[in-house]
Amino acid sequence: MTQDELKKLAGNYALKYIDQDDMIVGVGTGSTVRYFIEGLATIKSRIQGCVSSSEQSTKLLKEFGIPVYELNSVGTLDIYVDGADEINHQLKMIKGGGAALTREKIIAAASAKFVCIADESKYVDLLGEFPLPVEVIPMARSYVARELVKLGGNPVWRENVVTDNGNWIIDVHNLKILNPVELEQKINNIVGVVTNGLFAMRGANELVLARSSGNIDVIK
Numbered sequence: 745m746t747q748d749e750l751k752k753l754a755g756n757y758a759l760k761y762i763d764q765d766d767m768i769v770g771v772g773t774g775s776t777v778r779y780f781i782e783g784l785a786t787i788k789s790r791i792q793g794c795v796s797s798s799e800q801s802t803k804l805l806k807e808f809g810i811p812v813y814e815l816n817s818v819g820t821l822d823i824y825v826d827g828a829d830e831i832n833h834q835l836k837m838i839k840g841g842g843a844a845l846t847r848e849k850i851i852a853a854a855s856a857k858f859v860c861i862a863d864e865s866k867y868v869d870l871l872g873e874f875p876l877p878v879e880v881i882p883m884a885r886s887y888v889a890r891e892l893v894k895l896g897g898n899p900v901w902r903e904n905v906v907t908d909n910g911n912w913i914i915d916v917h918n919l920k921i922l923n924p925v926e927l928e929q930k931i932n933n934i935v936g937v938v939t940n941g942l943f944a945m946r947g948a949n950e951l952v953l954a955r956s957s958g959n960i961d962v963i964k
Protein backbone atom coordinates (compact mmCIF):
# COMPACT_ATOMS: atom_id res chain seq x y z
CA MET A 745 0.00 0.00 0.00
CA THR A 746 1.15 3.56 -0.60
CA GLN A 747 1.85 5.94 2.28
CA ASP A 748 -1.25 7.88 1.36
CA GLU A 749 -3.44 4.78 1.49
CA LEU A 750 -2.02 3.99 4.93
CA LYS A 751 -2.78 7.53 6.14
CA LYS A 752 -6.35 7.08 4.94
CA LEU A 753 -6.62 3.74 6.73
CA ALA A 754 -5.47 5.29 10.02
CA GLY A 755 -7.71 8.35 9.57
CA ASN A 756 -10.79 6.23 8.92
CA TYR A 757 -10.03 3.83 11.76
CA ALA A 758 -10.04 6.75 14.22
CA LEU A 759 -13.76 7.26 13.57
CA LYS A 760 -14.25 4.39 16.02
CA TYR A 761 -13.37 6.85 18.80
CA ILE A 762 -16.45 8.93 18.00
CA ASP A 763 -18.53 6.60 20.10
CA GLN A 764 -21.12 8.96 21.58
CA ASP A 765 -23.66 11.28 20.01
CA ASP A 766 -23.13 15.05 19.98
CA MET A 767 -19.39 14.97 20.69
CA ILE A 768 -17.18 17.99 20.09
CA VAL A 769 -14.06 16.55 18.54
CA GLY A 770 -10.60 18.12 18.66
CA VAL A 771 -8.94 17.88 15.27
CA GLY A 772 -5.29 18.30 14.38
CA THR A 773 -3.66 19.33 11.13
CA GLY A 774 -1.96 17.67 8.18
CA SER A 775 -2.36 15.11 5.44
CA THR A 776 -3.31 12.24 7.78
CA VAL A 777 -5.88 14.31 9.64
CA ARG A 778 -7.35 15.32 6.30
CA TYR A 779 -8.58 11.74 5.92
CA PHE A 780 -10.00 11.79 9.44
CA ILE A 781 -11.89 14.99 8.61
CA GLU A 782 -13.21 13.42 5.40
CA GLY A 783 -14.43 10.51 7.51
CA LEU A 784 -16.02 12.85 10.06
CA ALA A 785 -17.96 14.46 7.24
CA THR A 786 -19.71 11.13 6.62
CA ILE A 787 -20.99 11.04 10.23
CA LYS A 788 -21.43 14.77 10.74
CA SER A 789 -25.07 14.47 11.79
CA ARG A 790 -23.91 12.47 14.83
CA ILE A 791 -21.42 15.05 16.14
CA GLN A 792 -21.94 18.54 17.48
CA GLY A 793 -18.83 19.85 15.78
CA CYS A 794 -15.08 20.28 16.11
CA VAL A 795 -12.40 22.45 17.64
CA SER A 796 -9.71 23.03 15.04
CA SER A 797 -5.94 23.38 15.43
CA SER A 798 -5.28 25.43 12.28
CA GLU A 799 -6.77 27.69 9.64
CA GLN A 800 -6.16 24.85 7.17
CA SER A 801 -8.27 22.34 9.13
CA THR A 802 -10.91 24.98 9.87
CA LYS A 803 -11.30 25.67 6.15
CA LEU A 804 -11.67 21.98 5.39
CA LEU A 805 -14.17 21.40 8.20
CA LYS A 806 -16.28 24.33 7.01
CA GLU A 807 -16.17 23.09 3.41
CA PHE A 808 -17.68 19.84 4.71
CA GLY A 809 -20.34 21.77 6.64
CA ILE A 810 -18.99 20.69 10.04
CA PRO A 811 -19.48 23.37 12.74
CA VAL A 812 -16.24 24.72 14.21
CA TYR A 813 -16.17 25.94 17.82
CA GLU A 814 -13.70 28.17 19.63
CA LEU A 815 -11.77 26.30 22.31
CA ASN A 816 -12.74 29.02 24.78
CA SER A 817 -16.42 28.28 24.29
CA VAL A 818 -16.24 24.57 25.10
CA GLY A 819 -15.07 22.63 28.15
CA THR A 820 -12.58 19.77 28.24
CA LEU A 821 -12.76 17.82 25.00
CA ASP A 822 -13.24 14.04 25.20
CA ILE A 823 -10.93 13.41 22.32
CA TYR A 824 -8.24 15.00 20.18
CA VAL A 825 -7.15 13.26 16.96
CA ASP A 826 -3.95 14.33 15.24
CA GLY A 827 -1.02 13.04 13.21
CA ALA A 828 2.69 13.23 14.00
CA ASP A 829 5.97 13.67 12.21
CA GLU A 830 7.60 11.09 14.48
CA ILE A 831 6.23 9.02 17.36
CA ASN A 832 8.27 6.75 19.62
CA HIS A 833 7.36 3.63 21.54
CA GLN A 834 6.40 5.68 24.63
CA LEU A 835 3.98 7.65 22.38
CA LYS A 836 6.02 10.84 22.65
CA MET A 837 6.06 12.81 19.42
CA ILE A 838 7.65 15.40 17.21
CA LYS A 839 4.99 17.55 15.56
CA GLY A 840 4.87 20.83 13.69
CA GLY A 841 5.98 19.84 10.20
CA GLY A 842 2.96 21.84 9.05
CA ALA A 843 3.72 24.72 11.47
CA ALA A 844 0.56 24.09 13.51
CA LEU A 845 2.32 22.91 16.68
CA THR A 846 1.21 25.59 19.15
CA ARG A 847 -2.53 25.36 18.58
CA GLU A 848 -2.18 21.58 18.41
CA LYS A 849 -0.44 21.51 21.78
CA ILE A 850 -3.09 23.73 23.34
CA ILE A 851 -5.97 21.54 22.16
CA ALA A 852 -4.10 18.39 23.17
CA ALA A 853 -3.66 19.85 26.67
CA ALA A 854 -7.38 20.64 26.84
CA SER A 855 -8.44 17.11 25.83
CA ALA A 856 -8.97 14.01 27.94
CA LYS A 857 -7.57 11.65 25.30
CA PHE A 858 -5.05 12.20 22.48
CA VAL A 859 -5.29 9.67 19.67
CA CYS A 860 -2.40 9.85 17.23
CA ILE A 861 -2.99 8.53 13.72
CA ALA A 862 0.04 7.60 11.67
CA ASP A 863 1.49 5.35 9.04
CA GLU A 864 4.35 3.07 9.97
CA SER A 865 7.04 5.42 8.60
CA LYS A 866 6.40 7.75 11.56
CA TYR A 867 7.04 5.09 14.22
CA VAL A 868 10.63 5.41 15.47
CA ASP A 869 12.91 4.15 18.25
CA LEU A 870 14.57 7.52 18.80
CA LEU A 871 13.07 10.96 18.16
CA GLY A 872 15.11 13.55 16.28
CA GLU A 873 15.73 12.44 12.75
CA PHE A 874 12.85 14.74 11.80
CA PRO A 875 14.04 18.33 12.46
CA LEU A 876 12.36 19.66 15.59
CA PRO A 877 10.10 22.67 14.83
CA VAL A 878 10.22 25.58 17.28
CA GLU A 879 7.73 28.46 17.01
CA VAL A 880 9.35 31.78 17.92
CA ILE A 881 8.32 35.40 18.27
CA PRO A 882 9.90 36.93 15.12
CA MET A 883 12.19 39.44 16.91
CA ALA A 884 13.69 36.59 18.99
CA ARG A 885 14.70 34.43 16.02
CA SER A 886 18.49 34.90 16.09
CA TYR A 887 18.72 34.88 19.88
CA VAL A 888 16.70 31.65 20.10
CA ALA A 889 18.80 30.11 17.31
CA ARG A 890 22.01 30.83 19.26
CA GLU A 891 20.52 29.21 22.37
CA LEU A 892 19.48 26.16 20.33
CA VAL A 893 23.07 25.76 19.12
CA LYS A 894 24.13 25.59 22.79
CA LEU A 895 21.74 22.64 23.17
CA GLY A 896 23.60 20.81 20.40
CA GLY A 897 21.21 21.45 17.53
CA ASN A 898 21.61 22.98 14.10
CA PRO A 899 18.80 25.56 13.76
CA VAL A 900 17.46 26.47 10.32
CA TRP A 901 14.90 29.26 9.86
CA ARG A 902 11.88 28.05 7.84
CA GLU A 903 11.84 31.13 5.62
CA ASN A 904 8.58 32.36 4.09
CA VAL A 905 6.48 30.53 6.69
CA VAL A 906 4.32 32.52 9.09
CA THR A 907 2.29 30.52 11.60
CA ASP A 908 -1.43 31.02 12.22
CA ASN A 909 -0.33 33.00 15.28
CA GLY A 910 1.84 35.40 13.23
CA ASN A 911 5.13 33.85 14.37
CA TRP A 912 8.12 32.14 12.71
CA ILE A 913 9.45 28.58 12.75
CA ILE A 914 13.00 27.38 13.36
CA ASP A 915 13.68 23.72 12.49
CA VAL A 916 16.37 22.17 14.67
CA HIS A 917 18.43 19.53 12.88
CA ASN A 918 20.84 16.93 14.26
CA LEU A 919 19.25 16.48 17.67
CA LYS A 920 19.54 13.03 19.22
CA ILE A 921 16.64 13.25 21.65
CA LEU A 922 17.41 10.83 24.47
CA ASN A 923 15.29 12.66 27.06
CA PRO A 924 12.30 14.25 25.27
CA VAL A 925 10.61 15.58 28.43
CA GLU A 926 13.76 17.40 29.55
CA LEU A 927 14.44 18.84 26.10
CA GLU A 928 10.83 19.99 25.68
CA GLN A 929 11.08 21.91 28.95
CA LYS A 930 14.54 23.34 28.22
CA ILE A 931 13.53 24.70 24.81
CA ASN A 932 10.28 26.11 26.13
CA ASN A 933 12.29 27.99 28.76
CA ILE A 934 14.23 29.99 26.15
CA VAL A 935 12.82 33.51 26.09
CA GLY A 936 11.09 34.17 22.78
CA VAL A 937 10.03 30.56 22.22
CA VAL A 938 6.27 30.16 21.96
CA THR A 939 6.48 26.38 22.07
CA ASN A 940 8.39 23.53 20.48
CA GLY A 941 7.19 20.49 18.58
CA LEU A 942 8.08 17.94 21.23
CA PHE A 943 4.89 16.46 22.64
CA ALA A 944 6.56 14.57 25.47
CA MET A 945 5.15 15.98 28.72
CA ARG A 946 1.75 15.32 27.17
CA GLY A 947 2.20 12.53 24.66
CA ALA A 948 -0.49 10.51 22.94
CA ASN A 949 -2.71 8.13 24.91
CA GLU A 950 -3.22 5.83 21.94
CA LEU A 951 -1.57 5.38 18.58
CA VAL A 952 -3.51 4.11 15.58
CA LEU A 953 -0.67 2.80 13.47
CA ALA A 954 -1.23 1.72 9.88
CA ARG A 955 1.40 -0.92 9.16
CA SER A 956 2.82 -1.17 5.67
CA SER A 957 1.05 -4.56 5.41
CA GLY A 958 -2.28 -2.71 5.64
CA ASN A 959 -3.00 -3.92 9.20
CA ILE A 960 -3.89 -1.50 11.97
CA ASP A 961 -2.22 -1.77 15.36
CA VAL A 962 -3.60 0.21 18.27
CA ILE A 963 -0.77 0.91 20.71
CA LYS A 964 -1.57 2.27 24.20
Ligand SMILES: O=C[C@H](O)[C@H](O)[C@H](O)COP(=O)(O)O
Pocket residue numbers: 772773774775776777826827828829838839840841842843844845848
Ligand atom coordinates in the same frame (compact mmCIF):
# COMPACT_ATOMS: atom_id res chain seq x y z
O1 LIG B 1 2.03 21.02 12.08
C1 LIG B 1 1.64 19.96 11.64
C2 LIG B 1 1.26 18.80 12.45
O2 LIG B 1 2.00 18.65 13.62
C3 LIG B 1 1.03 17.48 11.76
O3 LIG B 1 0.29 16.69 12.64
C4 LIG B 1 2.26 16.69 11.43
O4 LIG B 1 3.14 17.52 10.69
C5 LIG B 1 1.93 15.42 10.64
O5 LIG B 1 1.39 15.76 9.40
P1 LIG B 1 1.13 14.69 8.26
O6 LIG B 1 -0.02 13.86 8.70
O7 LIG B 1 0.84 15.52 7.04
O8 LIG B 1 2.39 13.89 8.09
